Amino acid sequence: MRPKERRDSGNQDLFRSRLDQIIAMDHALVKLARTIDWGFLEESYGAVYTDRPGHPPLPTRLMAGLAILKHTFNLSDEALCERWIENPYYQYLCGEEFFRHTLSFDRSSLTRWRQRMGEEKLLALLQESLSVAAKTGALKPSDLSRVIVDTTVQPKNVTFPTDAKLLNRAREKLVRLAKTSGLVLRQSYARIGKFALIKHQRYAHAKQFKRAARSLRKLKTYLGRVIRDIGRKIDANPWLKEKFAPLLQLSRRVLAQKRGQRGPKVYSLHAPEVECIGKGKPHKPYEFGVKVSVATPVKHSKGGQFVTHVAALPGNPYDGHTLAKVIPAMEALVGNTIARMIADAGYRGHNAPPDYKLRVFTAGQKRRVTPKIKREMKRRSAVEPVIGHLKEDHRMGRNYLAHRAGDATNAILAAAGYNFRRLIGWLRFLLFKILSLLFSQLQLNPV
Numbered sequence: 001m002r003p004k005e006r007r008d009s010g011n012q013d014l015f016r017s018r019l020d021q022i023i024a025m026d027h028a029l030v031k032l033a034r035t036i037d038w039g040f041l042e043e044s045y046g047a048v049y050t051d052r053p054g055h056p057p058l059p060t061r062l063m064a065g066l067a068i069l070k071h072t073f074n075l076s077d078e079a080l081c082e083r084w085i086e087n088p089y090y091q092y093l094c095g096e097e098f099f100r101h102t103l104s105f106d107r108s109s110l111t112r113w114r115q116r117m118g119e120e121k122l123l124a125l126l127q128e129s130l131s132v133a134a135k136t137g138a139l140k141p142s143d144l145s146r147v148i149v150d151t152t153v154q155p156k157n158v159t160f161p162t163d164a165k166l167l168n169r170a171r172e173k174l175v176r177l178a179k180t181s182g183l184v185l186r187q188s189y190a191r192i193g194k195f196a197l198i199k200h201q202r203y204a205h206a207k208q209f210k211r212a213a214r215s216l217r218k219l220k221t222y223l224g225r226v227i228r229d230i231g232r233k234i235d236a237n238p239w240l241k242e243k244f245a246p247l248l249q250l251s252r253r254v255l256a257q258k259r260g261q262r263g264p265k266v267y268s269l270h271a272p273e274v275e276c277i278g279k280g281k282p283h284k285p286y287e288f289g290v291k292v293s294v295a296t297p298v299k300h301s302k303g304g305q306f307v308t309h310v311a312a313l314p315g316n317p318y319d320g321h322t323l324a325k326v327i328p329a330m331e332a333l334v335g336n337t338i339a340r341m342i343a344d345a346g347y348r349g350h351n352a353p354p355d356y357k358l359r360v361f362t363a364g365q366k367r368r369v370t371p372k373i374k375r376e377m378k379r380r381s382a383v384e385p386v387i388g389h390l391k392e393d394h395r396m397g398r399n400y401l402a403h404r405a406g407d408a409t410n411a412i413l414a415a416a417g418y419n420f421r422r423l424i425g426w427l428r429f430l431l432f433k434i435l436s437l438l439f440s441q442l443q444l445n446p447v
Contacts, residue, residue, distance in 0.1 A: 002049045003057040005042050006095035016098045019088055028427040029089040032420065035132050035427075038064075038095075044124040048116055058105055063113045065094035067125065070110070071394050071417025072424070077107045114401070119312075119408040126412055127333055129419035130306065138303025138426040145339040146298040146376065147308055148383045149326065151319050151346070152391070153277045154312065154411055155289040157400045158268040163259075164200045167219040168193055169269055170251040174226050177247060181240060185229050189222040196222070223255055273404050275316050289399060290314055290407040293326050294390065294415070296383050298342060298376050303426035305386050308334055310415040312408040319343075320350035327356055340373070342380050386418070394418045 012018065023030065042060045049057060069090055070080050081103055084090045088099055096104075114122070133139035159165070175188045196218045203212035227248065234240040253266050267274045267288050274288050295309040309330040313322055327338055338359065343350075345363045352360050361373060363380060391397035396414040399407060 002046055002051060003059050006059045006061050008097065011097070013098060018097055019092045019099055020097075022099070023088050023092060026431055027089055028424045028431070029093050031427045031431070032132070032424060033065075033093045035136060035423075036128060037131065040128060040131075041124055045117060045121055048121060058109060058113070059095060061095040062105065063109070064125065065090075066105070066110060067114070067122075067413055068417065068420050069093065071413045072420045074393050074395055074417075076400075077110050080110075081107050114409050114413075115405070117409075118405065119412060122409060122412045122416075123333060125416040126307070126310070126419065129416050129423065130308065130334060132423055133301070133303055133306055133419065133426075136303070136423065136426060136430070138423060139297070139301040139306055140299075141336065143297040143299045143301055144308055144334045144336045146342075147295045147330070147338060147340075148298055148342045148380055149293060149295045149323075149347075150344060150383045150387065151291050151293050151313070151322065152387045153279065153287040153289050154292045154391075154396050154399050154407060155287050156268070156271050156274045156407075157398050158271055158274055158288055161267040161288065164197055164204075164216055164219055166254045166266065166269065167216075167223050168197045170247075170254045171219075171223045171226050173247060173269060174223075174230060174244075174251060177244065178230055181243065183230065183233055183240075185226065185233075187225070187229075189226065193219065193222050220255060223251065227251055227255065271402070273314070273407070275314070277316055290404070291316055292396070292407075292411045293322055294383060294387055295326070295330055296386050298340070298379050298382075300379075300382065304422040305382055306419050306422060307386060307390070307415040310411050312404070312411045314404050314407065319346040320348060323347070323350045323352040323356070323360065327352055340376070342377055344380060390414050390418055394421070 038061050041064050045060045045064070066080060066084070069075065069084075070077070073083075075083065084094070085101065085103060091100060130139065130144070134141050171189060171193055175185065175190065178185055196215050200212050200215035200219065203209070203215060230244060230248065234244055247269075250266060250269055250272055254269075257265050265276070266272050267276060273290075275290060277287050277289070277291055278285060279287055291313045293309070293311050293313055294307060296305050296307055309326065311326060311329060313325075323341075327341070331338055338356065341352075341356070341360045343360060343362050347360065347362050350360055350362075358368065361369065361377060363377065365377075369377070394414040394417040396411060399410045401407070401410045
């Protein structure tokens with residue numbers, strides 16, 4: 001069933017005041033709510049629903065507004081629910097006509113809505129942020145044809161992985177699942193497994209590596225015994241085999257993987273999709289998450305440095321080999337042809353489409369570099385503070401959403417929240433400019 005969308009009815013209530021009568025209508029969030037084309041978002045997200053009978057879903061304006069607020073102001077789902085009840089401007093942005101003292105949604109509604117929309121549909125929020133920027137004069141549409149592109153890592157919400165911790169954690173999870181399934185194991189190794197992990201950590205810290213290796217072998221032995229014991233006891237039960245299959249497969253991979261091996265490794269049991277990406281930075285040589293491509297205009301717009309495209313790139317591809325996917329997706333999103341793309345030296349030997357081979361310029365390039373292009377190449381580092389703000393202020397610094405779909409969703413919503421934050425500042429600046437002009441006119445022409 002399709003959602004029942006919200007429309008401003010203009011109705012009055014004898015015992016309640018309308019929100020537009022108790023809030024300041026020149027507030028930046030109010031102006032943003034009036035500028036966003038909610039009809040476009042309703043049309044984009046309405047295609048996900050069917051006309052089958054059932055409980056109607058929550059309105060699109062409510063859920064899209066909550067997604068904007070969450071990533072614009074860097075809030076968790078729980079904090080967003082608490083602030084939504086307290087803040088009338090949040091409620092106005094989400095389409096409420098009267099102030100509500102109770103939630104009209106549940107915290108889990110946000111999770112289900114993100115999962116239902118997916119990466120392709122959520123791109124409409126990023127597209128609408130750029131459209132609002134163009135309508136309000138914060139960004140010129142012609143600026144979208146020349147962009148800077150770079151990649152970064154979106155870390156996952158995992159601890160720093162070590163072999164000892166993974167081995168012990170896999171054993172603990174198998175023992176817990178066996179206990180809830182009614183399986184009686186020969187031995188759980190709960191006490192001695194914990195002591196072996198503590199000893200390994202102490203020996204490694206003291207640089208007593210032979211003793212640390214001995215404790216690591218013990219942890220491998222305990223995990224292997226538990227895996228074989230469970231395998232024998234579920235062999236004749238198809239239902240239990242299906243229940244244990246995912247965790248057993250992960251545990252066997254953890255037990256078999258070695259340092260320096262080629263191919264994917266397991267770095268987290270609750271997020272096996274996590275990849276180890278070497279950045280070569282002294283303070284953080286490795287990051288565990290997914291590679292993300294970020295693009296921003298070369299020219300600094302009036303409203304700030306907006307994000308024109310963002311995409312999660314699983315598999316840790318070489319930067320230059322991402323352009324075959326990124327360029328067509330960027331053009332489809334902004335509705336403009338990419339005339340020039342500036343990138344760092346990591347994009348040398350790129351695989352851009354044939355028509356774009358001569359439009360990509362990398363750092364250190366000498367051929368085909370005119371004085372104008374040389375000036376634009378000096379702007380390449382403008383994407384770095386954008387990435388910093390995405391990570392620090394808009395929830396890209398640690399991704400709490402599950403699976404690869406969560407990686408893509410979080411990156412898109414972070415970029416949309418970043419753009420809407422720039423728009424809120426731009427609308428606040430426009431209001432200040434209008435008021436200053438009015439006051440100057442009053443001083444010149446006193447009554």
